[in-house]
Amino acid sequence: MRMAQWAAGLAAAGLVAAAAGLGLAQAIGGHGGHGGHGGHDAHAGPAAPGTAAAAEAAPSTLAFIAANNRMHAGMALAFTGDADVDFIRGMIPHHEGAVEMARIVLAHGRDPEVQALARAIIAAQEEEIAWMRAWLAARGL
Numbered sequence: 216m217r218m219a220q221w222a223a224g225l226a227a228a229g230l231v232a233a234a235a236g237l238g239l240a241q242a243i244g245g246h247g248g249h250g251g252h253g254g255h256d257a258h259a260g261p262a263a264p265g266t267a268a269a270a271e272a273a274p275s276t277l278a279f280i281a282a283n284n285r286m287h288a289g290m291a292l293a294f295t296g297d298a299d300v301d302f303i304r305g306m307i308p309h310h311e312g313a314v315e316m317a318r319i320v321l322a323h324g325r326d327p328e329v330q331a332l333a334r335a336i337i338a339a340q341e342e343e344i345a346w347m348r349a350w351l352a353a354r355g356l
């Protein structure tokens with residue numbers, strides 16, 4: 216049951232990250248897709264906690280978006296047709312992204328259980344990254 220809860224939590228985190236990314240893209244693009252009509256957002260007032268605007272302003276949100284973008288850029292590799300090599304090459308940036316996101320929650324989060332999970336993820340993923348790099352090196356890749 217604990218694994219199912221963990222998987223559900225990861226799925227929820229992915230949805231939150233996707234929603235935050237969409238909100239940031241909308242904020243950057245201006246209101247209503249009309250770009251920067253100076254002053255239109257001046258009447259909005261301060262961001263209420265728990266709103267998309269508050270999420271966009273949170274340093275953790277910006278850090279998660281940047282980490283996610285780096286991870287996905289790293290995973291956009293030229294495939295070789297060798298499933299083993301392609302898997303390993305794609306999983307390295309995926310694991311690096313997990314480590315980076317875990318470090319972000321360690322820096323910004325408060326929940327002791329999440330902090331413990333983040334530390335466990337860092338330890339496990341770093342060990343797996345080292346193994347995958349050694350596997351590639353042993354094959355001259």
